[in-house]
Amino acid sequence: MKRPGYLLPLCFCAAYASGALADDTNPLCSAREEEVLHELQSAEKYGNEHRIEGLQRALSNIRAHCTDESLIADAEEAVEESREEVRDRRQDLDEALREGDPDDIAEQREELQEAEDELHSDIQQLRALQGPR
Known part of the structure; x- marks a missing residue:
């Protein structure tokens, strides 16, 4: 069963229940945030609006709910x-x-x-x- 690559950021963020922010106390979350930011820049470069929206939601979820x-x-x-x-x-x-x-x-x-x-x-x-x- 293959998972589409564009869903990966959403998969990592969908189930987060904690209210911790992605910061130095959560280095894995900080790294994940950086990955999503990089993907977001690429999507913006190519004008992929659907992907941009998904990545922005993923980034918001990371910042609001991510814990290592x-x-x-x-x-x-x-x-x-x-x-x-x-x-x-x-x-x-x-x-x-x-x-x-x-x-x-x-x-x-x-x-x-x-x-x-x-x-x-x-x-x-x-x-x-x-x-x-």
Whole structure:
């Protein structure tokens, strides 16, 4: 399951419940704010109004609600969702193997690989947020 890149800033900001501002006490939030500002500048450069609006909402949410803990929690949730997707894709592949349709097997293998790639990416993002242990 691929997530569109333009939704990434919104995904990181949608579930923040705390009232803490993104500042030095939340360095991950400060870094996320900088990323969104950079994306916003790029969208403004190319006049992408829809993206500008979404990024402005994301920036507002970061500034109003972001905590480092919420970023990590969101990343952990993404990993769990990706793990579930991998489990589902493995079941689909097992079923295709039982049925023996070569085209379906190839399709299910490709979908499993995509799900595994996304899981790997989500795990890397989580580890980056968690920092060195």
